[in-house]
Amino acid sequence: MTRRPLIELTDRGMYCAAGDFYIDPWRPVHRAVLTHAHSDHARSGHGSSIVARDGERVFRTRLGNSAVLEPVAFGETVVMPGGVRVSLHPAGHILGSAQVRVEHRGEVWVASGDYKTVPDPTCTPFEPVRCHHFITEATFGLPVYRWPSQRAVFSDMNSWWRDNRDAGRTSLVLAYALGKAQRVLAGIDASIGPIVTHDSVERLVVDYRESGIAMPATHCVREDLGREGLDGALVVAPPSVLGSAWLGRFGQVSTAFVSGWMLVRGARKRQAVDRGFPISDHADWDELLGAISATDAETVWVTHGSSNVLLRWLTEQGKDARELTRPKRGQAATDTSTRNQLPV
Ligand SMILES: [Zn+2]
Numbered sequence: 232m233t234r235r236p237l238i239e240l241t242d243r244g245m246y247c248a249a250g251d252f253y254i255d256p257w258r259p260v261h262r263a264v265l266t267h268a269h270s271d272h273a274r275s276g277h278g279s280s281i282v283a284r285d286g287e288r289v290f291r292t293r294l295g296n297s298a299v300l301e302p303v304a305f306g307e308t309v310v311m312p313g314g315v316r317v318s319l320h321p322a323g324h325i326l327g328s329a330q331v332r333v334e335h336r337g338e339v340w341v342a343s344g345d346y347k348t349v350p351d352p353t354c355t356p357f358e359p360v361r362c363h364h365f366i367t368e369a370t371f372g373l374p375v376y377r378w379p380s381q382r383a384v385f386s387d388m389n390s391w392w393r394d395n396r397d398a399g400r401t402s403l404v405l406a407y408a409l410g411k412a413q414r415v416l417a418g419i420d421a422s423i424g425p426i427v428t429h430d431s432v433e434r435l436v437v438d439y440r441e442s443g444i445a446m447p448a449t450h451c452v453r454e455d456l457g458r459e460g461l462d463g464a465l466v467v468a469p470p471s472v473l474g475s476a477w478l479g480r481f482g483q484v485s486t487a488f489v490s491g492w493m494l495v496r497g498a499r500k501r502q503a504v505d506r507g508f509p510i511s512d513h514a515d516w517d518e519l520l521g522a523i524s525a526t527d528a529e530t531v532w533v534t535h536g537s538s539n540v541l542l543r544w545l546t547e548q549g550k551d552a553r554e555l556t557r558p559k560r561g562q563a564a565t566d567t568s569t570r571n572q573l574p575v
Protein backbone atom coordinates (compact mmCIF):
# COMPACT_ATOMS: atom_id res chain seq x y z
CA MET A 232 0.00 0.00 0.00
CA THR A 233 1.34 3.42 -0.90
CA ARG A 234 1.55 5.76 2.02
CA ARG A 235 -0.73 8.72 1.77
CA PRO A 236 1.19 12.02 1.56
CA LEU A 237 0.97 14.16 4.68
CA ILE A 238 -0.39 17.08 2.64
CA GLU A 239 -2.32 16.63 -0.59
CA LEU A 240 -4.44 18.79 -2.82
CA THR A 241 -8.19 18.18 -2.76
CA ASP A 242 -11.11 20.00 -4.32
CA ARG A 243 -11.21 22.24 -1.25
CA GLY A 244 -7.51 23.00 -1.15
CA MET A 245 -4.45 21.56 0.59
CA TYR A 246 -5.50 18.91 3.10
CA CYS A 247 -3.72 17.05 5.87
CA ALA A 248 -5.73 13.85 6.45
CA ALA A 249 -3.60 12.73 9.41
CA GLY A 250 -4.49 15.93 11.31
CA ASP A 251 -7.82 16.55 9.56
CA PHE A 252 -7.28 20.23 8.61
CA TYR A 253 -6.88 22.34 5.47
CA ILE A 254 -4.35 24.99 4.50
CA ASP A 255 -5.82 28.06 2.70
CA PRO A 256 -8.96 26.16 1.63
CA TRP A 257 -11.09 27.81 -1.04
CA ARG A 258 -14.34 26.32 0.30
CA PRO A 259 -15.70 26.33 3.88
CA VAL A 260 -14.12 23.61 6.06
CA HIS A 261 -14.29 22.75 9.76
CA ARG A 262 -10.68 23.67 10.52
CA ALA A 263 -8.29 25.75 8.47
CA VAL A 264 -4.77 27.07 8.77
CA LEU A 265 -4.50 30.37 6.88
CA THR A 266 -1.11 31.53 5.57
CA HIS A 267 -2.15 35.19 5.18
CA ALA A 268 -5.12 37.49 4.72
CA HIS A 269 -5.07 38.02 0.92
CA SER A 270 -8.45 36.99 -0.46
CA ASP A 271 -7.14 34.12 -2.62
CA HIS A 272 -5.82 32.45 0.57
CA ALA A 273 -8.12 33.59 3.39
CA ARG A 274 -11.79 32.94 2.82
CA SER A 275 -14.54 33.21 5.38
CA GLY A 276 -16.95 30.49 6.48
CA HIS A 277 -14.56 28.04 8.15
CA GLY A 278 -15.39 26.47 11.52
CA SER A 279 -12.16 27.92 12.87
CA SER A 280 -8.93 29.25 11.42
CA ILE A 281 -5.43 29.14 12.85
CA VAL A 282 -3.63 32.38 11.93
CA ALA A 283 -0.39 34.10 12.92
CA ARG A 284 -0.98 36.45 15.83
CA ASP A 285 0.89 39.28 14.02
CA GLY A 286 -1.85 39.32 11.41
CA GLU A 287 -4.85 39.01 13.71
CA ARG A 288 -6.16 42.56 13.13
CA VAL A 289 -5.75 42.29 9.38
CA PHE A 290 -7.51 38.89 9.29
CA ARG A 291 -10.30 40.36 11.39
CA THR A 292 -10.78 43.27 8.97
CA ARG A 293 -10.78 40.94 5.98
CA LEU A 294 -12.88 38.07 7.37
CA GLY A 295 -15.30 39.97 9.61
CA ASN A 296 -16.26 39.69 13.25
CA SER A 297 -18.05 36.37 12.92
CA ALA A 298 -14.89 34.51 11.85
CA VAL A 299 -13.48 32.20 14.54
CA LEU A 300 -9.73 32.84 14.68
CA GLU A 301 -7.14 30.85 16.62
CA PRO A 302 -4.16 33.25 16.72
CA VAL A 303 -0.79 31.63 17.46
CA ALA A 304 2.69 33.10 17.83
CA PHE A 305 5.35 32.26 15.26
CA GLY A 306 7.07 29.03 16.31
CA GLU A 307 4.31 28.00 18.74
CA THR A 308 3.17 24.38 18.25
CA VAL A 309 -0.47 23.40 17.95
CA VAL A 310 -1.15 19.68 18.34
CA MET A 311 -3.86 18.54 15.95
CA PRO A 312 -5.90 15.32 16.05
CA GLY A 313 -3.71 12.29 15.42
CA GLY A 314 -0.74 14.00 17.09
CA VAL A 315 0.09 16.10 14.01
CA ARG A 316 2.15 19.11 15.08
CA VAL A 317 1.54 22.42 13.32
CA SER A 318 3.47 25.66 13.68
CA LEU A 319 3.63 28.92 11.74
CA HIS A 320 6.85 30.58 10.61
CA PRO A 321 7.32 34.04 9.05
CA ALA A 322 6.92 34.20 5.25
CA GLY A 323 7.91 37.87 4.85
CA HIS A 324 5.07 38.48 2.35
CA ILE A 325 2.72 40.86 4.25
CA LEU A 326 1.96 41.48 7.92
CA GLY A 327 1.10 38.17 9.60
CA SER A 328 2.03 36.02 6.59
CA ALA A 329 3.18 32.55 7.55
CA GLN A 330 4.62 29.33 6.25
CA VAL A 331 2.91 26.29 7.72
CA ARG A 332 5.14 23.57 9.17
CA VAL A 333 3.43 20.20 9.61
CA GLU A 334 5.13 17.33 11.42
CA HIS A 335 3.90 13.76 11.77
CA ARG A 336 5.85 10.62 12.67
CA GLY A 337 9.18 12.28 12.03
CA GLU A 338 8.24 13.65 8.60
CA VAL A 339 8.16 17.42 8.11
CA TRP A 340 6.29 19.30 5.41
CA VAL A 341 6.30 23.07 4.96
CA ALA A 342 3.71 24.92 2.86
CA SER A 343 5.21 28.30 2.05
CA GLY A 344 2.10 30.32 1.22
CA ASP A 345 3.18 33.50 -0.58
CA TYR A 346 6.64 34.67 0.45
CA LYS A 347 9.59 36.90 -0.25
CA THR A 348 13.03 36.96 1.34
CA VAL A 349 14.08 40.61 0.84
CA PRO A 350 13.71 42.89 3.88
CA ASP A 351 10.35 44.60 4.38
CA PRO A 352 9.83 46.91 7.38
CA THR A 353 6.12 46.04 7.51
CA CYS A 354 6.46 42.36 8.43
CA THR A 355 8.63 39.76 10.15
CA PRO A 356 11.38 38.54 7.78
CA PHE A 357 11.11 35.17 6.02
CA GLU A 358 12.55 32.34 8.07
CA PRO A 359 13.94 29.27 6.27
CA VAL A 360 12.51 26.09 7.81
CA ARG A 361 14.21 22.75 7.20
CA CYS A 362 11.86 20.06 5.98
CA HIS A 363 11.52 16.88 3.90
CA HIS A 364 8.80 18.27 1.62
CA PHE A 365 8.58 21.94 0.69
CA ILE A 366 5.49 23.28 -1.08
CA THR A 367 6.60 26.52 -2.71
CA GLU A 368 4.68 29.23 -4.51
CA ALA A 369 6.04 30.24 -7.92
CA THR A 370 4.16 33.41 -8.83
CA PHE A 371 7.33 34.81 -10.43
CA GLY A 372 9.03 31.49 -11.14
CA LEU A 373 10.89 32.54 -14.29
CA PRO A 374 14.55 33.63 -14.55
CA VAL A 375 13.47 36.95 -16.17
CA TYR A 376 12.02 38.02 -12.84
CA ARG A 377 14.76 39.67 -10.83
CA TRP A 378 13.70 42.62 -8.72
CA PRO A 379 15.83 45.76 -8.86
CA SER A 380 17.07 47.16 -5.54
CA GLN A 381 14.24 48.57 -3.46
CA ARG A 382 16.40 51.54 -2.55
CA ALA A 383 16.68 52.47 -6.24
CA VAL A 384 12.95 52.01 -6.88
CA PHE A 385 11.95 54.11 -3.84
CA SER A 386 14.42 56.79 -4.88
CA ASP A 387 12.73 56.89 -8.33
CA MET A 388 9.33 57.04 -6.65
CA ASN A 389 10.42 59.96 -4.44
CA SER A 390 11.73 61.93 -7.46
CA TRP A 391 8.53 61.25 -9.39
CA TRP A 392 6.45 62.55 -6.45
CA ARG A 393 8.71 65.62 -6.02
CA ASP A 394 8.52 66.48 -9.74
CA ASN A 395 4.73 66.13 -9.74
CA ARG A 396 4.39 68.27 -6.63
CA ASP A 397 6.58 71.00 -8.19
CA ALA A 398 4.49 70.87 -11.38
CA GLY A 399 1.19 71.12 -9.44
CA ARG A 400 0.16 67.54 -10.13
CA THR A 401 -1.21 64.96 -7.69
CA SER A 402 0.77 61.70 -7.55
CA LEU A 403 -1.53 58.68 -7.58
CA VAL A 404 0.02 55.40 -6.49
CA LEU A 405 -2.04 52.34 -7.34
CA ALA A 406 -1.20 49.49 -5.00
CA TYR A 407 -3.05 46.52 -3.53
CA ALA A 408 -4.80 47.73 -0.39
CA LEU A 409 -3.34 45.01 1.83
CA GLY A 410 0.43 44.76 2.04
CA LYS A 411 1.68 46.68 -0.98
CA ALA A 412 0.08 49.99 0.05
CA GLN A 413 1.62 49.78 3.55
CA ARG A 414 5.01 48.81 2.11
CA VAL A 415 4.91 51.90 -0.12
CA LEU A 416 4.03 54.06 2.89
CA ALA A 417 6.89 52.58 4.92
CA GLY A 418 9.40 53.18 2.12
CA ILE A 419 8.43 56.57 0.71
CA ASP A 420 9.97 59.89 1.88
CA ALA A 421 7.00 61.29 3.79
CA SER A 422 8.59 64.77 4.05
CA ILE A 423 7.85 65.48 0.36
CA GLY A 424 4.17 66.28 0.93
CA PRO A 425 0.89 65.13 2.43
CA ILE A 426 -0.09 61.46 2.08
CA VAL A 427 -3.68 60.74 1.26
CA THR A 428 -5.32 57.31 1.36
CA HIS A 429 -8.41 55.69 -0.11
CA ASP A 430 -10.55 54.34 2.72
CA SER A 431 -9.93 50.68 1.77
CA VAL A 432 -6.21 51.39 2.21
CA GLU A 433 -6.67 53.50 5.35
CA ARG A 434 -8.55 50.77 7.24
CA LEU A 435 -5.57 48.46 6.82
CA VAL A 436 -3.04 51.22 7.58
CA VAL A 437 -4.81 51.58 10.93
CA ASP A 438 -4.56 47.80 11.46
CA TYR A 439 -0.84 47.94 10.71
CA ARG A 440 -0.31 50.86 13.12
CA GLU A 441 -2.28 49.10 15.85
CA SER A 442 -0.18 45.99 15.23
CA GLY A 443 2.94 48.03 16.00
CA ILE A 444 4.15 48.76 12.44
CA ALA A 445 5.44 52.33 11.93
CA MET A 446 3.39 54.18 9.30
CA PRO A 447 3.68 57.86 8.30
CA ALA A 448 0.75 60.22 8.95
CA THR A 449 -2.08 59.67 6.45
CA HIS A 450 -5.25 61.58 5.59
CA CYS A 451 -8.13 59.44 4.50
CA VAL A 452 -10.19 60.75 1.59
CA ARG A 453 -13.80 59.72 1.79
CA GLU A 454 -16.43 60.51 -0.75
CA ASP A 455 -17.69 63.67 1.00
CA LEU A 456 -14.37 65.52 1.22
CA GLY A 457 -13.31 68.34 -1.06
CA ARG A 458 -9.99 69.36 -2.55
CA GLU A 459 -8.36 71.20 0.34
CA GLY A 460 -5.13 69.80 1.72
CA LEU A 461 -4.53 67.80 -1.43
CA ASP A 462 -1.90 70.03 -3.06
CA GLY A 463 1.26 68.12 -3.88
CA ALA A 464 -0.20 65.02 -2.28
CA LEU A 465 0.72 61.39 -2.79
CA VAL A 466 -2.53 59.46 -3.04
CA VAL A 467 -2.41 55.73 -2.28
CA ALA A 468 -5.40 53.81 -3.62
CA PRO A 469 -6.28 50.35 -4.96
CA PRO A 470 -6.05 49.85 -8.76
CA SER A 471 -9.87 49.77 -8.98
CA VAL A 472 -10.07 53.59 -8.68
CA LEU A 473 -8.50 54.02 -12.12
CA GLY A 474 -11.09 55.58 -14.41
CA SER A 475 -13.57 56.13 -11.55
CA ALA A 476 -15.25 59.35 -10.43
CA TRP A 477 -13.33 59.11 -7.14
CA LEU A 478 -10.28 60.49 -8.96
CA GLY A 479 -12.09 63.63 -10.13
CA ARG A 480 -11.27 65.67 -7.01
CA PHE A 481 -7.51 65.46 -7.51
CA GLY A 482 -7.23 67.70 -10.57
CA GLN A 483 -4.23 66.91 -12.74
CA VAL A 484 -2.92 63.49 -11.77
CA SER A 485 0.15 61.47 -12.62
CA THR A 486 -0.51 57.75 -12.15
CA ALA A 487 1.84 54.96 -11.14
CA PHE A 488 1.29 51.25 -10.55
CA VAL A 489 3.41 49.46 -7.94
CA SER A 490 3.74 45.76 -8.73
CA GLY A 491 6.23 43.09 -9.69
CA TRP A 492 4.33 42.84 -12.99
CA MET A 493 5.73 46.27 -13.91
CA LEU A 494 8.90 44.45 -14.99
CA VAL A 495 6.95 42.80 -17.79
CA ARG A 496 7.17 44.57 -21.14
CA GLY A 497 3.85 46.21 -21.98
CA ALA A 498 2.29 45.73 -18.52
CA ARG A 499 2.45 49.44 -17.69
CA LYS A 500 0.76 50.34 -21.00
CA ARG A 501 -1.95 47.74 -20.45
CA GLN A 502 -2.68 49.26 -17.03
CA ALA A 503 -2.87 52.70 -18.71
CA VAL A 504 -0.64 54.37 -16.13
CA ASP A 505 2.20 56.89 -16.55
CA ARG A 506 4.74 55.04 -14.44
CA GLY A 507 5.39 51.53 -13.17
CA PHE A 508 7.43 50.81 -10.05
CA PRO A 509 8.53 47.16 -9.80
CA ILE A 510 8.13 46.30 -6.13
CA SER A 511 6.82 42.84 -5.36
CA ASP A 512 5.79 40.99 -2.22
CA HIS A 513 6.64 37.70 -3.94
CA ALA A 514 10.02 36.04 -4.25
CA ASP A 515 11.81 36.63 -7.55
CA TRP A 516 13.70 33.82 -9.33
CA ASP A 517 16.83 34.07 -7.19
CA GLU A 518 14.83 34.33 -3.97
CA LEU A 519 12.82 31.21 -4.90
CA LEU A 520 15.97 29.20 -5.54
CA GLY A 521 17.61 30.50 -2.36
CA ALA A 522 14.55 29.73 -0.23
CA ILE A 523 14.13 26.24 -1.72
CA SER A 524 17.76 25.38 -1.15
CA ALA A 525 17.66 26.66 2.45
CA THR A 526 14.89 24.19 3.33
CA ASP A 527 17.13 21.26 2.35
CA ALA A 528 13.94 19.53 1.21
CA GLU A 529 14.12 16.15 -0.54
CA THR A 530 10.97 16.90 -2.48
CA VAL A 531 9.82 20.28 -3.76
CA TRP A 532 6.18 20.77 -4.71
CA VAL A 533 5.53 23.79 -6.92
CA THR A 534 2.22 25.63 -7.01
CA HIS A 535 0.66 29.07 -7.49
CA GLY A 536 2.19 30.49 -10.66
CA SER A 537 4.77 29.68 -13.31
CA SER A 538 5.86 26.21 -12.37
CA ASN A 539 7.16 24.46 -15.50
CA VAL A 540 10.45 26.33 -15.84
CA LEU A 541 11.11 26.13 -12.12
CA LEU A 542 10.29 22.39 -12.10
CA ARG A 543 12.66 21.75 -15.00
CA TRP A 544 15.42 23.80 -13.38
CA LEU A 545 15.08 21.98 -10.04
CA THR A 546 14.97 18.58 -11.76
CA GLU A 547 18.15 19.44 -13.65
CA GLN A 548 19.77 20.24 -10.31
CA GLY A 549 18.93 16.71 -9.16
CA LYS A 550 15.95 17.68 -6.99
CA ASP A 551 12.78 15.64 -6.79
CA ALA A 552 10.48 18.42 -8.01
CA ARG A 553 6.78 17.98 -8.68
CA GLU A 554 3.79 20.10 -9.45
CA LEU A 555 1.12 20.36 -6.78
CA THR A 556 -1.88 20.39 -9.06
CA ARG A 557 -5.42 21.35 -8.33
CA PRO A 558 -7.89 18.62 -9.22
CA LYS A 559 -9.71 19.12 -12.51
CA ARG A 560 -13.31 20.25 -12.32
CA GLY A 561 -15.63 17.34 -11.59
CA GLN A 562 -12.77 14.96 -10.94
CA ALA A 563 -12.66 15.11 -7.16
CA ALA A 564 -16.12 15.37 -5.70
CA THR A 565 -15.30 14.78 -2.04
CA ASP A 566 -12.20 14.66 0.09
CA THR A 567 -12.48 11.01 1.01
CA SER A 568 -13.75 9.12 -2.02
CA THR A 569 -12.45 10.54 -5.29
CA ARG A 570 -9.39 12.37 -4.06
CA ASN A 571 -6.90 13.59 -6.61
CA GLN A 572 -3.93 11.45 -5.62
CA LEU A 573 -0.54 13.05 -5.80
CA PRO A 574 2.35 10.77 -6.69
CA VAL A 575 4.12 9.77 -3.49
ZN1 LIG B 1 -0.57 37.04 -1.02
Ligand SMILES: [Zn+2]
Binds near residue numbers: 269345535
Ligand atom coordinates in the same frame (compact mmCIF):
# COMPACT_ATOMS: atom_id res chain seq x y z
ZN1 LIG C 1 -1.31 34.33 -3.34
